[in-house]
Amino acid sequence: MKGAIIYFSNTGNTKLACERIKGKIRNAEIDLFNMRDGYPELSDYGFVGFATYASEFKVARFVADYMDGFPEVHGKPAFIFTTYGRDNGSSGMVLARLAKRKGFRIVAEHALNTPENYPPVIRMEHGHVENPTDAQVAAFDAFIDELSGISSKLSNGEEVSEIKVTSRLRYAFIRILTSRWLMQKLMGNKNVDTDLCVKCGKCVRACPYGAVSMKEYPEFVEAKCHGCFACYNNCPRKAIFTKKYNKFANYPGPLPAVVEKLTVH
Numbered sequence: 001m002k003g004a005i006i007y008f009s010n011t012g013n014t015k016l017a018c019e020r021i022k023g024k025i026r027n028a029e030i031d032l033f034n035m036r037d038g039y040p041e042l043s044d045y046g047f048v049g050f051a052t053y054a055s056e057f058k059v060a061r062f063v064a065d066y067m068d069g070f071p072e073v074h075g076k077p078a079f080i081f082t083t084y085g086r087d088n089g090s091s092g093m094v095l096a097r098l099a100k101r102k103g104f105r106i107v108a109e110h111a112l113n114t115p116e117n118y119p120p121v122i123r124m125e126h127g128h129v130e131n132p133t134d135a136q137v138a139a140f141d142a143f144i145d146e147l148s149g150i151s152s153k154l155s156n157g158e159e160v161s162e163i164k165v166t167s168r169l170r171y172a173f174i175r176i177l178t179s180r181w182l183m184q185k186l187m188g189n190k191n192v193d194t195d196l197c198v199k200c201g202k203c204v205r206a207c208p209y210g211a212v213s214m215k216e217y218p219e220f221v222e223a224k225c226h227g228c229f230a231c232y233n234n235c236p237r238k239a240i241f242t243k244k245y246n247k248f249a250n251y252p253g254p255l256p257a258v259v260e261k262l263t264v265h
């Protein structure tokens with residue numbers, strides 16, 4: 001049985017975790033697809049995984065828009081996977097709801113605690129760098145075992161039950177309070193330290209919202225910015241700065257300890 005995982009990852013934690021699923025699952029051959037590359041053809045795949053990181057206790061606008069444009073299916077089994085730094089909120093539930101709206105049947109769900117990549121939280125709480133703990137990795141592996149069982153059942157033509165993904169009511173209110181405008185304000189307007197910038201264009205490619213373009217140096221359209229820090233975190237020179245954030249609390253990619261814990265050897 002072939003399975004597809006369609007992921008969105010800002011600094012690599014989610015992608016790394018998806019690679020662990022691909023490396024450890026039994027009874028299935030998994031292909032990974034990045035949401036940023038568009039919509040894959042799914043007819044060869046017996047099941048699909050949707051994966052992203054928690055953003056503002058829900059999913060990033062990019063993911064919501066991507067899922068809105070997803071071609072409709074008729075009951076294809078899907079699982080939901082999210083990573084999060086501090087509190088997953090309703091991200092799994094929101095992603096499940098978006099997939100269900102397109103005709104997917106949700107059969108499994110898991111959230112993995114990882115280090116935090118959002119600089120405002122790293123600044124306050126040291127980034128939760130201990131995650132995932134051994135127990136969290138074990139729970140993740142148990143989820144991968146569950147997926148192996150589901151794949152096996154699907155291959156044998158057996159029934160796999162649909163599940164309901166829920167979250168606490170308070171997140172419904174928090175979801176309403178967050179907005180592109182607020183997130184941009186929390187980050188602030190971006191500038192480039194031209195002494196540090198090597199014009200590599202990584203920030204342009206990192207921005208999911210087309211808010212960065214390369215002129216002599218990168219330029220930012222703040223009206224398009226969602227304050228996701230992807231440009232800030234991914235700049236290899238820490239050349240991007242705002243009034244409140246300048247060369248600190250960056251998360252340039254999965255920490256070596258996280259790579260060690262999640263890589264399949």
Ligand SMILES: Cc1cc2nc3c(=O)[nH]c(=O)nc-3n(C[C@H](O)[C@H](O)[C@H](O)COP(=O)(O)O)c2cc1C
Pocket residue numbers: 008009010011012013014015052053054055056057058083084085086087088089114115116117118227228229
């Ligand atoms: C804009 C933004 C908002 C975030 N919001 C949350 C959140 O609501 N709850 C949480 O636990 N983590 C939150 N995080 C942290 C990420 O979910 C977490 O670090 C995740 O593993 C990052 O995955 P990635 O490396 O695949 O991008 C947020 C990160 C960003 C950039």
Ligand code: SF4
Pocket residue numbers: 192196197198199200201202203204218234235236237238239240
């Ligand atoms: S990622 Fe950093 S170094 Fe590269 S172009 Fe952008 S600001 Fe300059």
Ligand code: SF4
Pocket residue numbers: 187206207208209210211212220224225226227228229230231232
């Ligand atoms: S400009 Fe930077 S912070 Fe704003 S949306 Fe693009 S990548 Fe995210």
